[in-house]
Amino acid sequence: MVHEFPVRVYYEDTDLAGIVYYANYLKFIERARSTMVREAGLDQMALKEGAGLVFAVRHVDATYLRPAKLDDALIIATKLQQLSGAKLLFEQDVMRGEEMLFSSKITVICMNAAGRVVRLPAEIRASLGL
Known part of the structure; x- marks a missing residue:
């Protein structure tokens, strides 16, 4: 499943x-990921307060291909590729x-x-469809 998030x-x-x-x-991309998680039914603040669990970015692999410019309408496409243990x-x-x-x-x-x-x-796995 691909989640789409618009950005101007x-x-x-x-x-x-x-x-x-x-x-x-x-x-x-952070806003898009956070929105995807929220729309999957996960309340990150409740998760932190209730279970003491938080998500953190460990690694970013980024490739810049072409520039976006003022007033461009963009779509951030997010796909959960893999889940393994804590990752x-x-x-x-x-x-x-x-x-x-x-x-x-x-x-x-x-x-x-x-x-x-x-x-x-x-x-959490169930909320994310895994």
């Missing part, structure tokens, strides 16, 4: 050259129409309140 490029997202500043792509692997692409601008693979881990990596509970 605003002036604040661009650099002096008028293109999206490279770090802002990470913000765009989620997401594939996220930033698209302008049919044109891919940015491609990434994001490794997210589940941690407890002490900052230790822990296995994902069964209810």
Whole structure:
């Protein structure tokens, strides 16, 4: 299943050259991932307060292909590729129409309140469709 999240490029997202500043792509994909998780029925604040569990990004593999520009309408396509123990692997692409601008693979881990990596509970796996 691919989750799609729309983003409009605003002036604040661009650099002096008028293109999206490279770090802002990470913000765009974070918003898309968080929305996907929320729409899957997972309340991350409740998970933190109730079970003491949080998600954290462990690794980002990002490829910048083409620049996005001011006022572009983008779609962030997010797909959960793999789940193994305490780890989620997401594939996220930033698209302008049919044109891919940015491609990434994001490794997210589940941690407890002490900052230790822990296995994902069964209810989280079920919420994410795994």
